Amino acid sequence: MSMSAYYQTRAAHHGVVTSDWLAQSQEAATRAVVTGGQEIVDGGKSGRAFSVIDEFNNWRKQPDLAEAVAAIRALAAVIRNSEAKTMMELEIELKKASDSLKSWDTTSISLTAGCDLFMRYVTRTSALEYEDFNSARSRLIERAEKFGEISYKARKIIAMLSQDFIFDGCTILVHGFSRVVMEVLKMAAQNKKLFRVLCTEGRPDRSGLRLANELAKLDVPVKLLIDSAVAYTMDEVDMVFVGADGVVESGGIINMMGTYQIALVAHSMNKPVYVAAESYKFARLYPLDQKDMGPALRPIDFGVPIPSKVEVETSARDYTPPQYLTLLFTDLGVLTPSVVSDELIQLYL
Amino acid sequence: MDARRVSQVVPKVRQVGFVTHSDPNPPPQASRAQSVPIESNSGTPSDSPDFSPVMIPPPRHHSENLSHLRSAAVAVPESSSRRPMWDDRVAVVGSYNPGNSLLGQPVSPNSSEVNSEASTTLGWFGRNSSGKFSAGSSFPGGGFDLTTVKMENFTQLEGKKPEAVPERGGGAAVEVHNEVSSSTAKAKTTKAERRAMQEAQRAAKAATKGKGGGGGVEVNNRESSSNTLKAKTTKAERRETQEAQRAAKAAGKAQGNKPVAAAGGAGPGNILRQPSQNRDDPAVGSTIAGSDRRGGDRPPERERKKDVPPPRMQFDDQGRVNKSKKRAVFNQPEAKNRVELFRHLPQYEHGSQLTDLESKFLELDSMHPAVYKVGVQYLAGDVTGGNARCIAMLRAFQEVINDYSTPPGKTLVRDLTAKISSYVSFLIECRPLSMSMGNAIRFQKSRIAKLPLTLSETEAKAALCNDIDRFINEKIILADKVIVRHAATKVRDGDVLLTYGSSCVVEMILLYAHELGKQFRVVVVDSRPKHEGQALLRRLLAKGLSCTYTHINAVSYIMHEVTRVFLGASSVLSNGTTYSRVGTACVAMVAHAFRVPVLICCEAYKFHERVQLDSICSNELGMLVLVLVR
Numbered sequence: 001m002s003m004s005a006y007y008q009t010r011a012a013h014h015g016v017v018t019s020d021w022l023a024q025s026q027e028a029a030t031r032a033v034v035t036g037g038q039e040i041v042d043g044g045k046s047g048r049a050f051s052v053i054d055e056f057n058n059w060r061k062q063p064d065l066a067e068a069v070a071a072i073r074a075l076a077a078v079i080r081n082s083e084a085k086t087m088m089e090l091e092i093e094l095k096k097a098s099d100s101l102k103s104w105d106t107t108s109i110s111l112t113a114g115c116d117l118f119m120r121y122v123t124r125t126s127a128l129e130y131e132d133f134n135s136a137r138s139r140l141i142e143r144a145e146k147f148g149e150i151s152y153k154a155r156k157i158i159a160m161l162s163q164d165f166i167f168d169g170c171t172i173l174v175h176g177f178s179r180v181v182m183e184v185l186k187m188a189a190q191n192k193k194l195f196r197v198l199c200t201e202g203r204p205d206r207s208g209l210r211l212a213n214e215l216a217k218l219d220v221p222v223k224l225l226i227d228s229a230v231a232y233t234m235d236e237v238d239m240v241f242v243g244a245d246g247v248v249e250s251g252g253i254i255n256m257m258g259t260y261q262i263a264l265v266a267h268s269m270n271k272p273v274y275v276a277a278e279s280y281k282f283a284r285l286y287p288l289d290q291k292d293m294g295p296a297l298r299p300i301d302f303g304v305p306i307p308s309k310v311e312v313e314t315s316a317r318d319y320t321p322p323q324y325l326t327l328l329f330t331d332l333g334v335l336t337p338s339v340v341s342d343e344l345i346q347l348y349l
Numbered sequence: 350m351d352a353r354r355v356s357q358v359v360p361k362v363r364q365v366g367f368v369t370h371s372d373p374n375p376p377p378q379a380s381r382a383q384s385v386p387i388e389s390n391s392g393t394p395s396d397s398p399d400f401s402p403v404m405i406p407p408p409r410h411h412s413e414n415l416s417h418l419r420s421a422a423v424a425v426p427e428s429s430s431r432r433p434m435w436d437d438r439v440a441v442v443g444s445y446n447p448g449n450s451l452l453g454q455p456v457s458p459n460s461s462e463v464n465s466e467a468s469t470t471l472g473w474f475g476r477n478s479s480g481k482f483s484a485g486s487s488f489p490g491g492g493f494d495l496t497t498v499k500m501e502n503f504t505q506l507e508g509k510k511p512e513a514v515p516e517r518g519g520g521a522a523v524e525v526h527n528e529v530s531s532s533t534a535k536a537k538t539t540k541a542e543r544r545a546m547q548e549a550q551r552a553a554k555a556a557t558k559g560k561g562g563g564g565g566v567e568v569n570n571r572e573s574s575s576n577t578l579k580a581k582t583t584k585a586e587r588r589e590t591q592e593a594q595r596a597a598k599a600a601g602k603a604q605g606n607k608p609v610a611a612a613g614g615a616g617p618g619n620i621l622r623q624p625s626q627n628r629d630d631p632a633v634g635s636t637i638a639g640s641d642r643r644g645g646d647r648p649p650e651r652e653r654k655k656d657v658p659p660p661r662m663q664f665d666d667q668g669r670v671n672k673s674k675k676r677a678v679f680n681q682p683e684a685k686n687r688v689e690l691f692r693h694l695p696q697y698e699h700g701s702q703l704t705d706l707e708s709k710f711l712e713l714d715s716m717h718p719a720v721y722k723v724g725v726q727y728l729a730g731d732v733t734g735g736n737a738r739c740i741a742m743l744r745a746f747q748e749v750i751n752d753y754s755t756p757p758g759k760t761l762v763r764d765l766t767a768k769i770s771s772y773v774s775f776l777i778e779c780r781p782l783s784m785s786m787g788n789a790i791r792f793q794k795s796r797i798a799k800l801p802l803t804l805s806e807t808e809a810k811a812a813l814c815n816d817i818d819r820f821i822n823e824k825i826i827l828a829d830k831v832i833v834r835h836a837a838t839k840v841r842d843g844d845v846l847l848t849y850g851s852s853c854v855v856e857m858i859l860l861y862a863h864e865l866g867k868q869f870r871v872v873v874v875d876s877r878p879k880h881e882g883q884a885l886l887r888r889l890l891a892k893g894l895s896c897t898y899t900h901i902n903a904v905s906y907i908m909h910e911v912t913r914v915f916l917g918a919s920s921v922l923s924n925g926t927t928y929s930r931v932g933t934a935c936v937a938m939v940a941h942a943f944r945v946p947v948l949i950c951c952e953a954y955k956f957h958e959r960v961q962l963d964s965i966c967s968n969e970l971g972m973l974v975l976v977l978v979r
Contacts (some may be wrong), residue, residue: 095859288839288946288948291841291947292839292841
């Protein structure tokens with residue numbers, strides 16, 4: 001079955017290595033070699049496309065790098081390797097590279113958003129009259145490099161903003177392994193706040209286990225729950241913290257499967273749900289319901305063989321509507337879900 | 350207290366409902382067995398053979414009522430003051446058999462819901478004497494839970510609850526009973542009172558100048574009643590006083606003979622819709638002149654008001670109505686039995702308008718034939734729909750511009766603007782403007798005003814025609830393409846799409862999605878009296894879509910199988926309210942109750958910065974003949 005590359009990478013970064021993941025990655029590796037060979041045969045033009053995706057994958061493998069940053073670094077590489085002599089030509093090349101990246105993995109929202117943002121920057125500033133081509137090129141490359149810093153700084157800003165919301169003695173429920181949330185909790189621990197964390201197991205990636213490891217290293221009291229125990233423990237929870245794979249136009253978020261459930265339970269028990277997301281994750285999507293997004297499948301290993309006529313729901317993500325979210329912590333500030341569409345307009349238009 | 354009451358002038362009666370002018374003083378309705386006594390002073394004919402308007406006493410808890418409506422509300426002690434208030438005035442809401450009295454309608458929280466529902470739509474309200482129609486029309490839900498219980502014998506049902514009216518209606522009734530009721534209250538000088546006193550002084554000044562049309566009577570009333578405590582003037586009355594004063598000022602200042610207001614208002618036109626609130630700037634082409642009338646005493650606001658079109662003329666202002674009638678191109682007899690709830694909207698007898706207009710064809714040498722043709726098309730209902738009407742109008746303007754030649758001694762900019770204004774007022778007479786048309790006219794006028802003076806006439810004309818072409822192309826045709834492409838991504842295989850009425854954009858979406866090969870079926874919801882959905886149904890079936898057709902009363906029956914609702918809009922207002930064909934709100938609300946996503950498809954040029962809180966304050970009334978089933 002098809003596997004979302006995005007979630008494959010995430011599993012690689014954060015999840016515990018499971019047997020089924022290993023099997024799939026081997027399979028994927030052999031596939032890549034085959035297609036790689038074909039593409040080389042195609043010639044120079046697709047050679048560039050090959051290099052973009054390749055470049056992107058290289059960057060993506062680094063666990064600390066966000067998807068969008070990897071994408072933008074890949075596009076910067078395109079600029080560096082390009083032989084275009086005019087701005088227009090460069091733009092066209094970039095557009096092609098960006099499109100190929102996006103189509104290579106349609107399920108990754110931050111990849112799409114990152115590409116879009118960079119393309120916006122390029123098109124908006126490419127018409128500067130006083131610039132000659134070379135300086136424009138170097139400006140773009142510089143900007144792309146800076147984007148990595150921006151992204152890293154974004155996490156710091158978000159961590160700083162959320163410190164006020166973590167008070168001494170609070171209990172935080174965390175779902176999924178988000179690097180931003182990790183940064184938040186790390187900073188809170190460094191500021192000597194006393195809090196404890198309940199983290200869900202996060203099947204099938206078991207990202208919660210990884211999170212528990214990290215938090216134990218910081219000497220933060222951690223308690224692991226199975227995913228079904230969220231409602232059971234919700235009354236001792238003070239707030240829910242999640243990251244986001246993408247923030248959509250309505251102010252809702254797309255995140256690992258299970259986030260919607262937790263948000264619903266928290267909402268019904270009047271617990272605040274906080275989302276930590278960088279601004280480049282804002283995407284121009286508007287899902288009307290859970291199935292309205294493109295499917296992102298991630299195969300699940302149950303540990304026992306399942307008869308073939310039994311269907312398995314393998315979707316890796318869900319959509320949490322904005323009414324269940326309390327606040328979003330972004331590098332643009334602390335936003336309510338309704339403001340997201342305003343910010344999106346400013347980002348994209 | 351009593352002495353003060355005695356000295357009051359006979360208060361104006363606020364009537365909501367059918368009113369015939371034939372019998373201004375009906376006998377008091379003594380036969381009513383009511384808990385709340387009512388005296389009628391004027392205006393409620395009871396012996397008209399075809400119908401009998403019934404007086405619905407105003408709500409008992411008017412204090413709660415008015416506290417919704419104004420900010421400076423002071424709690425009125427209810428029990429002690431209710432009696433005196435009812436003696437003085439009567440409010441007629443609706444028309445029903447006087448023999449079956451309607452007990453006082455208590456104000457319910459429903460009423461405030463009704464007011465605050467952003468997109469309630471109104472059902473059909475008849476206007477003429479044989480207004481006996483069944484309560485089958487789609488009334489807003491909130492107001493009638495109470496009335497229907499009590500109105501078993503009523504033959505006619507009427508408009509909204511009275512608390513909706515005070516905002517708009519013309520009478521000083523509300524004010525009066527408040528004043529009276531306040532006689533027992535403490536003497537607090539509230540903001541409203543101070544304002545009322547200021548109004549009274551201003552009104553007194555205006556009255557002494559002997560100007561102002563309809564404001565005169567009200568001014569007197571207010572003068573005498575201004576001394577009472579808590580003189581709460583309703584917003585409508587304050588507006589009227591101000592309008593009267595401004596009209597007086599402008600009458601002195603008025604230059605050209607251009608129709609200042611929506612001359613004569615529009616004919617009944619078609620189904621209830623939103624008339625545009627683009628009232629043309631009068632006379633001289635400079636856009637400042639248009640705001641003279643209302644910006645006179647506040648010069649800095651003039652600049653701001655240049656961009657904001659003046660509010661629509663309220664038809665309950667007698668002076669303005671008379672003035673605009675003088676300038677009307679063709680004569681429109683007012684409806685004999687006006688619905689008081691809609692006094693601020695034009696209500697005319699239909700029937701003779703088309704023939705009247707056609708007969709005037711040869712006399713209208715000031716009218717360009719293209720514009721005349723468009724006007725007739727509107728009146729006859731041949732051209733309907735925001736986009737179609739706007740495009741027809743713009744094409745007519747293109748012809749006007751092409752045929753235009755500057756008369757000697759005048760500048761192109763001013764003269765052309767004046768001409769366009771006169772054509773627009775003619776079109777308004779035929780049918781009130783839609784939002785799309787209003788925005789297009791504003792665009793057009795701003796383009797004319799921005800013409801560089803150095804251009805020759807032919808160049809200017811060519812530039813203007815180009816502008817119009819670009820407007821139509823960019824804002825309508827291309828916009829539709831973008832909408833269709835984007836909306837088609839929301840249609841998935843297996844979907845059941847519901848649409849209401851006939852919107853051209855929604856039709857385009859459905860056809861495009863079908864072309865893309867998506868498997869879905871369509872439910873077309875339709876309603877009386879125009880049955881616009883039938884045309885849409887035919888066109889969809891011709892293209893091979895599988896459709897279901899139903900009427901609006903079955904929409905809750907069918908909603909459970911619907912996955913998406915696509916609705917068109919005449920306009921989207923700045924608070925997100927959608928303005929559309931009557932019945933759209935009903936469909937949207939039912940969809941919301943079933944948690945079905947509702948998608949509104951509207952081009953951006955139809956957006957407007959107005960905010961409208963309900964459907965009554967500005968609307969277009971349809972033709973009675975279509976509603977009644979003989």
